[in-house]
Amino acid sequence: MKKRKFGLALSLVLAAGTLLGACGNSENDDKDSSNGKDKKDNFTVSMVTDIGGIDDKSFNQSAWEGLQAFGKDNGLEKGKDGYNYIQSKSDSEYTTNLNTLVKENYNIIYAIGYALAESVDEVATQRPNSQFAIVDSVVKQDNVASIVFKEQQGSFLVGVIAGLQTKSNKVGFIGGVDSELIKKFEVGFKAGVLSVNPDAKITAQYAGSFGDAAKGQQMANNMYSSGIDIIYQAAGGTGNGVFTSAKELKKKDPKKDIWVIGVDRDQKEEGALKVDGKDYNVTLTSMVKRVDVAVQDLAKKTKEGNFPGGETIEYGLEENGIMISESQENVSEESLKAVNEYIEKIKSGEQKTPGTEKELKELGFK
Amino acid sequence: MSKYFYKLTSPLFAVILGLLAGAIIMLVSGYNPVEGYGAMLAGIAGDSYYTGETLRTIIPYILAGLAVAFAFRTGLFNIGVEGQLIVGWLAAVWVGVAFDLPKIIHLPLAILAGAVAGSLWAFIPGFLKAKFRVHEVIVSIMLNYTALYVTNYLIQNVISDNQDKTERIAETASLRSPFFESLTDFSRLHWGIFIAIICVFIMWFILEKTKTGFELKAVGFNQQASEYSGMSVNKNIILSMVISGAFAGLAGAMEGLGTFGYAAIKGGFTGIGFDGIAVALLGANSAIGVVLAAFLFGGLKAGAINMPLQTGIPSEIVDIVIALIIFFVASSYFIRWIVQRFKKGAK
Incomplete structure (x- = not known):
């Protein structure tokens, strides 16, 4: 009797497990590549994500898209002889994952996100023969290339849009972790909003994580219910919760003005919803940071033998590394005009964009 | 004789069942389980670096397992190991950052700070249980969250100037x-492995060789009887939680002083404290058992990192496989418990 129950439980677990397991099986699995351990003739690239993972709809995903595009252009396949990635499940895995890729002899190893800076610094010292690149942070080592972005420029531009299009005069900012990097988003955004709308009230909050969508949703709910109508999120995976919150509110009342400003990629898809057969989109615009372009550029350079080790490569408006998204159907004519003016002003240096609280104050914004 | 045999076979049986179930899932999802487990083994012992990392992963598991097991032996369920670990981590790092002392004083002081912080954090549920009979599970779960957010606040606003670590x-x-770095090709294996081994011995010694240990166990078996024979149940409850918390705090100190070298803001729990519960259960709450179980857990966790890269098995499937092993391990305890109940009932 007991045994039979146990058997039943066993088979139930197995059934559940296989069902769940089958869900994750859309990837094409080429098993032949796993046997080719002997030699590498190809130029191989790989990356370590931070805890957001490659489907964070944000910069990890963008970096992976960059690698995929590079692989396609160069006839590489996903796997050990082409391009590959490892996802980090916790911050204790960063160093291990970097070392694992070193052992696989990839020609260049990308570390995606400033959270990996410390690990890259350490591993790069220990493995002087490997080439690394870090996105969003600077690591001063001869075998590390650092890629950084002027996020404050793009944040300023979406700030201008938010400042002009808010009806309640209240806008919000939700950041992942309160850090130097995300501060650039926050203060750039503030400066943009206040440049065109000095009376606007800006609320900035941090979730404390880049991977907590539930928290993001809760924070967004609170903001929207306090009268804020536009939220700019720079929170990676946490930001997905902001979209969920906005879409739920929009579903309840499609006439209500509820907007999200996306980050890193064009997040138009994340904001799309259907109410009573009509299409809506809560994504106002997105601050696009072309991690994919930067990743591809660097891979190309390295392949040609020009690995910029020890250098810091900065991408901004001028380099087309920062921009607002191409989908602009929710942006008003007036805002677009203002944005274009500001782009020129920023490029010419007439308009300064602050990257820290201190600079924000120095520019006379409160 | 048969008791020991049973103690050993049922966890082993659980592990084998878990691995088998995992293999079936890999097979059904179109992956080769032999290759999968091969990659896992390679990730555990295929290279001196991986061996080092696996051993490194095991250190906090041993200590967290000891913490849970120690409390279990006194009839307490310390689910707050996670929180005590986080507090211990921060305290150890704080001492490590704030002072400038010779190594022979600094290092022991930092380790001690971790242990003391952990025990203080565990003292709260112990005290509340002893004085007011508040269930330790509820208090310590709440304290996990308190620990997480208090340490996040301290890191950001007190120890650093608005930094995230x-x-x-x-x-x-x-x-x-x-020395270990040169031995294991720059893995992060650190001296903490000896501290963990010493703690295993300490736990065994306290429980098996001292009067205090006897009292602690007696309280675990039967509070009324212990009280009647003149032991202070309340004192022993608090003492048990404090010692358990010290082990947990040490686990945190190992992470802070060995693996990371800093304390960072955490978006969520490390999971080590909760895995410690499974480690203790699998190890049948004995000192040696905890070591063996920690080896299994550490091995699974460290080896799993290698699976997606080597074989293309998505990391989600790897997670399911690990979860299944834990599931069977946990149910082995459950099965044993039921069997024992039935035996008692039959008498």
């Missing part, structure tokens, strides 16, 4: 070992 600890407080 503390500075690196001073060299004199570090458990890092250049």
